[in-house]
Every structure is written in structure tokens, then in C-alpha cells.
Amino acid sequence: MTMFRLKNIILSSALLLHPAAALSTQNNPECIQWGACAYNTNKTALPVVCGNVSVPLDYTDKGSNESIVLQLVRVSAVAGPLQGVTGGEHDLVAFDPRGTGTTIPFSCYENATAALPNQLQYPDIGANSSDTALGTVWARATLTDSVCAGAPGNKTGELIGTAFVARDFISVVDALKEDGMLRYWGISYGSLLGATIASMFPERIDKLIIDGVLNAHEYYRGFEAENFRDTDKLFSAFIKECADSKCPLARGNVTAVDLEAKVYGLFDALKYNPMPYLGFMIDYSFVKSITFRSIYWPSQWPDLAMLLDSLLTGNLEALLTNQIVLDLLKPGAVDITPALTGIWCSDASMRTAKLADLRPSIDALMAASKLSGDLYAPLVSRCAQWPFAAKERYAGNFTAKTHHPIMLIGNTLDPITPLFSAHNMSAGFEGSVVLEQRGYGHTTLAQASACSANAIREYFRTGKLPEPGTVCEVDDKQIFKPVNSSTAASAPSVARRFVHGRRFL
Numbered sequence: 001m002t003m004f005r006l007k008n009i010i011l012s013s014a015l016l017l018h019p020a021a022a023l024s025t026q027n028n029p030e031c032i033q034w035g036a037c038a039y040n041t042n043k044t045a046l047p048v049v050c051g052n053v054s055v056p057l058d059y060t061d062k063g064s065n066e067s068i069v070l071q072l073v074r075v076s077a078v079a080g081p082l083q084g085v086t087g088g089e090h091d092l093v094a095f096d097p098r099g100t101g102t103t104i105p106f107s108c109y110e111n112a113t114a115a116l117p118n119q120l121q122y123p124d125i126g127a128n129s130s131d132t133a134l135g136t137v138w139a140r141a142t143l144t145d146s147v148c149a150g151a152p153g154n155k156t157g158e159l160i161g162t163a164f165v166a167r168d169f170i171s172v173v174d175a176l177k178e179d180g181m182l183r184y185w186g187i188s189y190g191s192l193l194g195a196t197i198a199s200m201f202p203e204r205i206d207k208l209i210i211d212g213v214l215n216a217h218e219y220y221r222g223f224e225a226e227n228f229r230d231t232d233k234l235f236s237a238f239i240k241e242c243a244d245s246k247c248p249l250a251r252g253n254v255t256a257v258d259l260e261a262k263v264y265g266l267f268d269a270l271k272y273n274p275m276p277y278l279g280f281m282i283d284y285s286f287v288k289s290i291t292f293r294s295i296y297w298p299s300q301w302p303d304l305a306m307l308l309d310s311l312l313t314g315n316l317e318a319l320l321t322n323q324i325v326l327d328l329l330k331p332g333a334v335d336i337t338p339a340l341t342g343i344w345c346s347d348a349s350m351r352t353a354k355l356a357d358l359r360p361s362i363d364a365l366m367a368a369s370k371l372s373g374d375l376y377a378p379l380v381s382r383c384a385q386w387p388f389a390a391k392e393r394y395a396g397n398f399t400a401k402t403h404h405p406i407m408l409i410g411n412t413l414d415p416i417t418p419l420f421s422a423h424n425m426s427a428g429f430e431g432s433v434v435l436e437q438r439g440y441g442h443t444t445l446a447q448a449s450a451c452s453a454n455a456i457r458e459y460f461r462t463g464k465l466p467e468p469g470t471v472c473e474v475d476d477k478q479i480f481k482p483v484n485s486s487t488a489a490s491a492p493s494v495a496r497r498f499v500h501g502r503r504f505l
Contacts, residue, residue, distance in 0.1 A: 033052075050071065053095075055070060055168050059167050060391045099339045099343050106341075109338075122143060129283070134355070134362065138358075158388050162390070166201070186209070191212055202402040203402075213417050215424055219344075221350055222348025227417065228365065232370055241301065249305040263308055264370070270284040295441070297446055344383060346386065347393060358380065358381065361380060407455075409422065417442065433467075434468075435452065437474065438472065
């Protein structure tokens with residue numbers, strides 16, 4: 001569910017003369033009637049209330065009266081795990097963006113059971129998993145996209161693009177009946193959404209933070225090599241932190257350089273000798289995918305080290321002693337969701353029916369990251385052949401003077417949204433400032449930083465931006481704790497669970 005009294009903050013996990021601005025952004029939204037939630041809220045102790053807002057199904061069809069209902073959830077200003085960061089003066093309002101949850105969810109199959117035969121017959125593989133893998137990846141994308149195109153009742157593929165979601169957010173702002181201004185914190189894909197809203201409706205921006213910033217120019221083209229600019233550097237940092245701390249993976253007096261080569265050697269060995277275990281096929285693509293996803297969260301690094309050590313030593317029984325490692329091995333732990341595929345691919349402008357046309361883009365991805373570049377070949381191949389195009393794509397250049405300058409945040413080393421992209425996007429928004437969090441992982445929620453939290457709180461409370469060039473340290477730099485530490489294999493934090501449930505990338 002994506003997120004938004006003083007005033008409400010909307011959290012997500014154009015130029016004024018741009019032609020898209022002529023489209024209606026609302027359908028005379030009614031005042032929201034807040035009340036008890038219709039679904040089970042026993043899993044949270046937070047004081048939540050719910051309300052609905054009707055918005056147009058298709059903003060480009062002015063003659064249609066069809067609408068969809070956005071189911072909002074509101075957490076009061078004085079409660080919740082993120083209120084300390086936002087200042088405790090703002091309610092948080094959340095809803096599922098199009099294609100996800102309860103808002104016209106996108107899927108190429110009627111249910112998970114119907115999808116299973118396709119997933120078993122055509123599992124995603126890395127483009128470097130064999131010398132014939134790329135052709136297989138492309139052919140599988142052709143087959144699965146044809147299933148989507150012919151799916152009975154699947155009429156939402158053109159209606160879940162980011163530009164429509166941006167208009168939904170403005171419709172919600174209007175329905176809140178406050179001052180007509182947006183206060184927003186967008187994380188990961190939410191950064192792309194936030195940049196789109198700020199470009200389409202710069203005059204409606206009061207406070208807007210984008211955290212873990214995507215390069216929107218590359219995103220809308222459907223080619224995102226810049227995403228992987230720091231992936232291998234972060235993996236090297238994981239290896240170095242492990243070696244310096246003498247973690248179990250760093251047996252003997254191995255250097256970080258030698259240890260990294262050893263792990264890459266494991267990946268290559270699994271191409272030819274995959275390990276069947278507990279019903280799983282532990283092969284090249286599977287282990288690389290788990291490794292890539294695990295470096296998102298430094299709190300998972302000890303568990304990743306244990307997994308890799310077990311594979312290197314052949315002691316697979318050791319996996320049974322660590323529940324988090326077992327969770328990583330569950331089917332679907334590294335799958336790309338149907339919502340991600342539907343949203344990203346409908347937004348992307350790149351289309352081709354020939355692998356040869358896409359090959360330079362895939363080669364660029366693999367050149368950008370040895371660890372993860374080839375893992376994105378399946379998604380890029382699907383998007384290139386995707387049968388749906390979003391009814392509206394934002395086609396501007398992401399340069400705007402917002403009503404109040406926006407704030408961008410990036411970690412020093414992020415596996416999928418590099419700090420470089422935050423600076424690229426900041427260049428287009430007048431008066432904006434980039435805050436660097438000197439840490440590892442995906443978005444500021446990957447590692448706690450009182451400095452970053454204070455900067456975010458000050459911005460939402462007063463509008464004051466950090467000084468250009470500000471760098472915030474993380475609170476705890478020791479990632480690999482002693483084995484007997486109670487935090488060595490700690491469960492995911494509230495913040496990490498929050499993002500895991502909402503992540504698009």
C-alpha cells in the first residue's frame with residue numbers, strides 16, 4: 001500500500017505548459033468520510049481509520065463516467081513507526097497504487113495457481129547462465145507476454161501507468177479538502193512517481209522527498225543501465241565488511257579481493273553443477289538473485305554470508321539452523337511481481353519484436369554490473385514485447401520549478417538507485433538539494449541515521465532544506481556483529497518490512 005492535523009503527508013512503499021496538463025485530474029472528488037476499516041486491522045496496534053475516494057478509470061477519456069475506488073488508510077499524527085521521522089505533526093495517508101493490492105490489481109493469470117504451470121515451465125534465468133540463455137530468455141518473454149495479451153478479462157494493462165497514478169494522488173489531495181498542496185515521501189519506485197508528480201503538477205508541491213532515486217529519463221525509455229552503476233561496488237563493500245570482521249564466509253586469512261573472486265567462482269560453478277536441496281534447484285540464477293536482493297539490506301548481510309559459506313563448503317545442512325536464510329530460499333523470494341511488470345512495461349516506450357534490436361541494451365546492462373546486469377534481461381525482454389502501452393505517459397523533460405523546492409536522498413552505495421541518479425534528477429528541479437546518507441543498501445530505511453531523520457523531520461516541519469553537500473552518517477557502522485550477539489541474526493525491522501511489502505525494484 002503506497003503512502004501519504006496539521007496536514008497529511010502522502011508516503012509512497014511538467015512543465016506547466018506540457019500537453020498532459022490539459023487533462024482532468026479529478027472527478028469532483030467528494031469529501032472523504034473516515035470510519036472503521038472494512039478489513040481486519042488486528043495485525044497492527046496503530047490507530048487507523050479508512051475512507052474511499054472515487055477517481056476516473058481513464059483520465060484520457062473525458063466522455064466516460066467509469067471510475068475506480070481508492071481505499072485510503074490514515075494513521076494519526078501521534079502514532080506509528082515513521083512519525084518520529086516526519087515530526088509527529090502529520091497524519092499519514094496510504095493507498096494501493098493502480099495495479100497493486102485492491103486498486104485494479106494487474107496479473108496475467110486469474111490466480112497464483114493458474115500462473116504456476118508457466119512459472120515452472122519457464123523460470124526466469126540470468127542471461128549469462130549459459131551460452132544459450134539469452135535466446136531462451138527472449139523466447140520465454142515472447143510466450144509469457146502472449147499469455148498476458150490474451151488473458152480473459154485483463155483490461156487494466158493500459159490503465160496502471162505512472163502518469164495516471166500521479167493524477168490519482170492529486171485527486172486524493174483535492175478530496176482531503178485541506179490547502180490543495182501535496183506533502184509526499186516517495187521511496188524507490190515512489191521516487192519515480194514523486195518526480196512525475198512534481199513535473200506534471202509543480203504548483204501543487206508543498207513538501208516532497210524522494211528517497212532512493214531512479215533516473216526517470218531512463219525509466220520511461222525502458223532501459224536503466226544507470227540503476228546498476230554502484231551494484232558491484234556495494235557487493236565489494238559487503239565482501240570487505242565480511243573479510244574485515246572475519247565473518248564465517250571469510251575463512252582463514254583470505255583477503256577481500258580473493259574472497260570476492262571465490263564467490264564469483266561459486267556463481268560460475270553453479271552453471272555446470274547446480275545443487276538440488278530441500279526441493280530447490282540451487283543454481284547460478286537462483287543464488288545470484290538471492291545475493292543481489294540481500295545486499296539491499298545490510299541487516300541481511302550476515303545471513304547472506306552464511307548462505308554463501310554453506311554453498312562454498314557444501315555444508316547445506318547448516319542452512320536449516322537459520323530461519324532468515326530459509327526465508328531467502330522460499331519460492332518467490334526474488335521474483336519480479338506481476339504489478340512491477342505491468343507498471344514498468346506499460347510505462348516503457350521501447351518496443352521491438354527482434355532480440356537483435358534489444359541486444360545492445362542488454363549488453364549495456366551486463367557491462368554495468370557483473371552481479372546483477374544479466375538478471376534484468378528477463379524483465380527488459382518482456383517490456384520490449386509488452387502488449388500494453390499506458391494510456392498516458394509523461395513525456396516531459398523533468399525540469400520544473402516546484403512551489404517549494406524538493407529534497408532528494410541517496411545512500412553512498414545503493415544496489416539499484418545510485419546516488420548519481422539523485423544528482424541527475426536534482427539538476428532538473430530548481431532549488432532542490434541532495435542529501436547523502438553515508439551508508440549501504442536501498443534507501444535510507446536500509447540503515448538508521450539520526451542525522452537523516454532530523455533532516456527529514458526539519459524539512460516536513462519547516463520546509464528547510466539541508467545545505468548542499470550535506471552528508472549524514474549512519475548510527476551503527478558494525479554490520480557483522482559477534483556470533484553470540486542478539487542482533488547477529490535479528491528479524492527484519494519494522495522499516496524493512498514496510499518496504500519489503502511495497503517494493504517495486
